[in-house]
Amino acid sequence: MRNALPLAVLLAGAIALPWAAEALGQPATIGLATRILCLGIAAASLNLILGHGGMVSFGHALYYGLGAYTVGILWEHFRLGEPIFGVIPGSNELLVTLPIAMLVAGVAAAVIGALSLRTSGVQFIMITLAFAQMGFFLFVGLKAYGGDDGLLVRRRNLVPGLDLRQPDQLYWLCLGFLVAWLFLQWRIVGSRFGRVLEGIRQNERRMAAIGIATYRYKLAGFVIAGMGCGLAGALTANELRFVSPDLMAWQKSGEIMVMVILGGVGTLLGPVVGAAALVGMEYVLGGITENWQFFLGPILLAVVLWAPGGIMGLLGRGARRG
Amino acid sequence: MSALVVEQLLNGLQFGIMLFLLAAGLTLVFGIMGVINLAHGSLFMVGAYAAALVAQASGHWWLGLLAGLAAAAATGMVVEVAVLRRLYARDHLDQVLATFGLILFFNQGITMLFGRQPLLVQLPPGFAGSIEIMPGLPYPSFRLLIIAVGLLVALGLYWLIQHTRIGMLVRAGATHRDMVRALGVDIRALYTVVFGLGALLAGLAGVMAGPVSNVQVGMGEQILILTFVVVVIGGIGSVRGALFGALLVGVTQTLLSGFVPGWLRQVMAGSEADALGAALSSMGVYVLMAVVLLVKPRGLFPAHA
Amino acid sequence: MVEPVLRVQGLRKRFGGLAATDDVSLEVRPGELHALIGPNGAGKTTLIGQLTGEITPDAGQVVFCGEDITRLSVAARVKRGLARSFQIVQLLDDDTAEANVALAVQARAGHSFRFWRAAGRDAALLEPARALLEQVGLARHDTRVADLSHGERKLLELAMALAARPILLLLDEPMAGLGAAESLAMTETLRALKGSVAILLIEHDMEAVFALADRITVLVYGRAIATGTAEEIRANPAVQDAYLAEESSP
Structure with a gap:
């Protein structure tokens, strides 16, 4: 791989971050970095369908929220000792909650995708938004799980051999998942399936004309992306130790989309860079002025108007749009 | 029909009218320029703030109305010339991101200037009371004014689109964009005018919303998403569709939130019923939109036949 | 009589008041190069749409290798061996x-x-x-x-x-926009293909059509007014009336 060296350096830096943060007396940075990793997975998963498949989903935060709520609800039932619907026991084991979170998000994406992908263009953007809004209001109304106040997850999930109460251990766990997800997505994008997705983005009519039944490939991509975002949400619930409907609000969907575009649509690392840039800007600008969004808005505008390849495009790596 | 049902229907109609004022501009911008403008809600907010502040300072509500309209229209045209014009040829993704940036800018700008405290707006003189529209049902006269104004605007738009040169260009622009361009019409000026008109209507909605709900930062986004629902249900680019969709969404939303919690309370505890009822009635319009799109993917009154 | 590769029977499609395809019947035999010609607005694009599956006909049948494919999707038809090229190129530009x-x-x-x-x-x-x-x-x-x-x-x-x-190749104006030399090269490429695959060629370049086609069908106002060899089509008075007069000065 041509980019192997910079990637290795980047990864080494990421692994070393908690020690550096401790050494510099900035332990709070670890939590911030963990949040970036989680959002990076979410943004990367959106990039699979948005950047490579051309499907502009404006409801991707729904799967983020569903993943997070899966962890929260399983914790709540574990804490109360009451099985869900009297059947499914609660759990605080990460190796249990994570796969379930991905499953829940994947099933939701399968149902929503199957319906939404019958439309395209603006209608697709809006129908995915509509489904996410349904989920948002559903959880606002579920008093049993805190309604709009959200749900506390008093203790992070357990993993054999790790203590997630230590911020650095949670950080490394999330880093591991991010790297694994990016590797998986890199393989997918380069595979025959990925070529089909990419072809659909560029010219769906052409794909049908070479004998590809595009709907089922789009749906498969949609489900994979939903599962990835569910994973991100489940990790986020552990990081925040709190879940609320805000995790699936339309603004969150917008934010995830912003990360993808800011970092660079259709690039491997772009969404993660975008997540880091957005969270970082929030942190840095937020430290200077409480009105940081006043400056963030024009920055986003400038990216759209003058740097359509996002940050990765500016770095001259893997730029495609422009 | 019971007084309660009539009252809820009128509330729904009034809410639908508000949505229509926003949706009319949005659907034209959508249909003619092909731009997804998330910042449309910001123009609604600008109109509401300008009206509230001028009314407070001058003591004249009607002066506030003028200020709100002027501020929204001017802001809209500046935004069109400075930003949106560069986005017409871009894909939806860029438009969403850029106008998302505009939302942040406007919301935070207003917060910096006027703080987070909601502004209270007085009702205009002469419209502070109620009218007994049927025995035992007094109804706020200001809400009736909103309905009347909205219907007048709908009639005015109908006339504008069917019987004027601008209207002809708008109709042609919605269906044959390239044709209008080929005819040598100054499309840039047309776009700015149409955008200004849409902004004016959004400002009008903001002014009217002031006394009914709070004037505060974020008010635009609450209603923006519903406005998009209206536009998509009605069919992008269709003003008729926007009116129909707005009334459908307004009435559905109001009736659901008026009656669902009551029904639920008969089967579960009060507070839980209220929360779930509110949630289910909020979900209602999104279910409606999803069903419409699945049956008629281009909306009820598609402009691009 | 050999079973035709493609048999179109009584195909009809209306758009509002306009009959874009008006009771069209057509056969393409195995290995044949069959040209479809007609003046602008004759309904060629609509007909191709119905053959490839992008447009659903109001009435009639499309039978491919003995199988009724009238209701099949675009991709399903390609899988069965009915491939097409586009007049306005549809490619993955990146x-x-x-x-x-x-x-x-x-x-x-x-x-x-x-x-x-x-x-x-x-x-x-x-x-x-x-x-x-x-x-x-x-x-x-x-x-x-x-x-x-x-x-x-x-x-x-x-x-x-x-x-x-493909068993049948649907070529939608492969010469459109080509220069003289390129047209000639394309004609030679198609000639080399002839026989190995059945071809339905929609083309405006009459020189190429008459040089290549085994049979020609003429479409005017949505109707197939004549089918025959190049000589038969040249000699057909109805074709001359409806078509060649207009097309002689392109």
């Missing part, structure tokens, strides 16, 4: 010519629910793709489609269609 054809080869090679192995260096896809590019005479394999000339893209369109190993 990819190389080779990658385009490789994807078409991949589509033929079975389902693409393969998520792991890299497709970009898969010899099973690249070698047939290169062979197809050579067959149509497109030399610049590694050039992005966006950087190819119009003529090269037309060749690429042809290669994409051939990748499906």
